[in-house]
Amino acid sequence: MPHQPLNIHAGTQIVTKVGVHGSNNALVHPRGAVGIVTRTPCGHEQHFLVRFPDGFEASLLGAELEVLKIFKDRLDPASAGDFDLEEHIIYRCIVGSRAYGLETEASDTDLRGIYLAPADLQWSLYGAPEQFEDNATQSCYWELQKFLVMALKANPNILECLYSPLVDKVTPIGERLLAIRDRFLSQMIFQTFNGYALSQFKKIEQDLRNHGEVRWKHAMHLLRLLMTGAATLREGLVPVHVGDRRDQLLAVKRGELTWEKVDAWRQELHRDFEQALTETKLPERPDYEAANGLLVEARRQVV
DSSP: OOOOTTTTOTEEEESSSSSSOOOOGGEOOOOTOOEEEEEEEOOOOOOEEEEEETTTTEEGGGEEEEEHHHHHHHGGGGOOOOOGGGGGEEEEETTHHHHTTOOOOOOOOOEEEEEOOOOOHHSSSSSSOOOEEETTEEEEEEEEEHHHHHHHHHHHHHHHHHTOOOOOEEEEHHHHHHHTTGGGTTTTTHHHHHHHEEEEHHHHHHHHHHHHHOOOHHHHHHHHHHHHHHHHHHHSSSSSGGGGGHHHHHHHHOSSSHHHHHHHHHHHHHHHHHHHHHOOSSOOOHHHHHHHHHHHHHHHHHO
């Protein structure tokens, strides 16, 4: 992994050392502009994604920016200050293979969570970034309002965060959120989980057409999504851990089943998912009022 400048992480406020240009090479922000890092480099990629107060985003190399706190220290040590993302995280969990119970020795530890923007950031010209991605720590954090909106839309990744069996950090407001997590479950799950599963299926079909082979990890997650969706409709909770299906799903991931058998299993799970929709006791819509009440309560606490 390329060397990253010290102290530059998701949420760090920076000063540009170069002019920032947009389309047609037009200057958008001059040298010395202030922004906030919303995504750090991943793998061999060396660029930071920086968001400026007007909403413009640009990719900058580490050598093209400086930490605002260090810049201000040189000018006036008494004026130094910085936004510490960790202080504002209200909930963090482990997702992915470790939460699903599908981990192997080579599995990474993927962290997802929620941060509650402090008032001075929420009210500033920056506005609160909706999302921070720190690839160095394999973590991603959504601002509470963005997280709630996605949860109300039954986003599978977001709902799985709420029901992850591996919770790493939770504050009192995070506990309040977990206490009402069932309010985000509705019959919309049928459409969203099906949509994600179908997107995986399209990727598999494309791979078969273009390369004559299946990416078995995609096939495994397609099956897992259908199982999880059906179980959620029936049980009124999101069973993130696959339980006794682990061995079967890992066999798919290893390519030990033919695509014909996997596809037949997929069709069977689709039919079961449809049957679960006819049986579910979940409401047609999530509880928007409960979500809004939590957000207002949280905003009041940080004022």
